[in-house]
Amino acid sequence: MTIARGLEGVVVCNSEISSIVDGVLTYRGYNIDDLADNATFEEVAFLLWNGYLPTKAELDQLKEKLEQHAEVPKAAIHQLKMFPKDVHPMSVLRTVVSSLALFDEEAEDNSVEANKNKAIKLTAKIPTVITAYARIQQGLEPVAPKKGLGFASNFLYMLTGKEPTPVSVKAFDKALVLHADHELNASTFAARVTTGTLSDIYSAVTTAIGTLKGPLHGGANEQVMATLEEIATMDRIQPVIQAKLDNKEKIMGFGHRVYKNGDPRAKHLREMSRQLASQTGDTKWFDMSTEIEKLVYEKKGLQPNVDFYSATVYTYLGIPRKLFTPIFAMSRVTGWTAHILEQYAHNRLIRPRAEYVGKTNQVYVSVDQR
Numbered sequence: 001m002t003i004a005r006g007l008e009g010v011v012v013c014n015s016e017i018s019s020i021v022d023g024v025l026t027y028r029g030y031n032i033d034d035l036a037d038n039a040t041f042e043e044v045a046f047l048l049w050n051g052y053l054p055t056k057a058e059l060d061q062l063k064e065k066l067e068q069h070a071e072v073p074k075a076a077i078h079q080l081k082m083f084p085k086d087v088h089p090m091s092v093l094r095t096v097v098s099s100l101a102l103f104d105e106e107a108e109d110n111s112v113e114a115n116k117n118k119a120i121k122l123t124a125k126i127p128t129v130i131t132a133y134a135r136i137q138q139g140l141e142p143v144a145p146k147k148g149l150g151f152a153s154n155f156l157y158m159l160t161g162k163e164p165t166p167v168s169v170k171a172f173d174k175a176l177v178l179h180a181d182h183e184l185n186a187s188t189f190a191a192r193v194t195t196g197t198l199s200d201i202y203s204a205v206t207t208a209i210g211t212l213k214g215p216l217h218g219g220a221n222e223q224v225m226a227t228l229e230e231i232a233t234m235d236r237i238q239p240v241i242q243a244k245l246d247n248k249e250k251i252m253g254f255g256h257r258v259y260k261n262g263d264p265r266a267k268h269l270r271e272m273s274r275q276l277a278s279q280t281g282d283t284k285w286f287d288m289s290t291e292i293e294k295l296v297y298e299k300k301g302l303q304p305n306v307d308f309y310s311a312t313v314y315t316y317l318g319i320p321r322k323l324f325t326p327i328f329a330m331s332r333v334t335g336w337t338a339h340i341l342e343q344y345a346h347n348r349l350i351r352p353r354a355e356y357v358g359k360t361n362q363v364y365v366s367v368d369q370r
């Protein structure tokens with residue numbers, strides 16, 4: 001048997017959703033640079049699910065549906081209030097998304113129509129869950145979703161209780177666009193594995209959230225901010241990074257399984273971080289980030305991935321770092337569900353092999369003789 005550790009380079013399916021070829025990322029054939037500069041998150045969600053950009057009427061209809069489904073069942077808010085106040089929001093999100101299935105009469109209906117509806121419902125409800133728990137953790141009441149704000153704006157509104165500035169909304173919306181899909185990344189693959197058994201969409205998204213949480217994947221964005229806070233000042237960059245490299249620790253937000261010459265999303269987030277830094281008048285985190293970028297390239301030849309500059313973008317938007325990975329999930333759920341729909345449409349059980357290297361010819365000995 002030939003072993004592809006970490007399934008590196010293994011192609012397991014055809015997909016029409018997103019592609020990474022020669023370092024260029026596209027969603028449904030549209031270059032990510034074009035979408036990042038011009039499209040809204042709602043347009044991108046529609047594009048991922050349906051394969052084409054919506055007409056004005058289709059976009060309005062999707063926005064309306066997202067607003068209509070943004071409320072979560074009272075039981076979910078009750079559940080959030082009952083949880084310990086100090087657990088990771090990704091654990092909370094994983095648990096609540098799983099339990100939302102119990103309140104959805106379509107949960108076990110695996111028709112295409114029902115699954116498309118559930119993709120919209122999940123996308124609509126996840127921001128409400130994230131912001132409700134964030135407020136409950138601070139001893140505050142959750143803020144109900146407000147109609148007419150738009151997806152990005154409504155998240156910031158539910159988090160703070162105040163309508164955000166257009167500049168914040170634009171930056172946040174662009175970050176959501178940049179995170180929406182990424183070919184067969186670990187969490188999307190995990191969602192496809194669950195879907196491959198013909199389980200339901202809530203199970204597949206719950207699987208994906210659990211997979212995104214890890215620091216080698218979506219959890220890296222929170223760890224980037226933790227590293228910046230640990231370093232704290234410019235003069236400590238060189239010694240702290242060097243010590244991490246000497247200890248063979250990973251520098252969070254750098255490196256990528258597929259991109260070896262840079263992640264095309266990182267330049268957008270770097271520029272957004274730079275702009276937000278200058279608008280807030282606090283350039284410290286941005287300046288530190290660019291220094292770290294230079295140093296890590298010099299020492300290891302590694303470039304920033306999507307997680308590196310998203311950390312400072314969210315920080316400049318006033319978002320606490322424990323919410324960075326949940327925000328990733330709130331965007332990526334559109335990509336996950338697009339892949340889940342595609343998996344159902346062309347399904348085959350995903351079941352690779354392992355080469356056995358354990359003991360052989362063992363003979364059972366009864367417990368009193370061991």
Ligand SMILES: CC(=O)SCCNC(=O)CCNC(=O)[C@H](O)C(C)(C)COP(=O)(O)OP(=O)(O)OC[C@H]1O[C@@H](n2cnc3c(N)ncnc32)[C@H](O)[C@@H]1OP(=O)(O)O
Pocket residue numbers: 006185215216217218220249250251252253254255256257258300302305306307
């Ligand atoms: C949204 C996302 O999921 S983007 C990725 C987010 N994750 C991170 O930012 C965590 C930090 N980065 C990493 O751990 C890795 O680069 C991964 C997991 C993203 C990719 O991993 P792989 O493709 O398996 O690369 P692998 O870990 O084999 O790295 C190859 C070499 O580069 C080194 N390397 C890779 N990334 C880093 C890093 N961030 N810091 C230090 N060294 C690194 C490895 O130690 C290894 O060195 P070696 O050959 O001397 O042992």
Ligand SMILES: O=C([O-])CC(=O)C(=O)O
Pocket residue numbers: 181182184185186217256257258305306
């Ligand atoms: O594709 C990957 O391996 C990780 C990644 O960048 C993403 O999920 O956005």
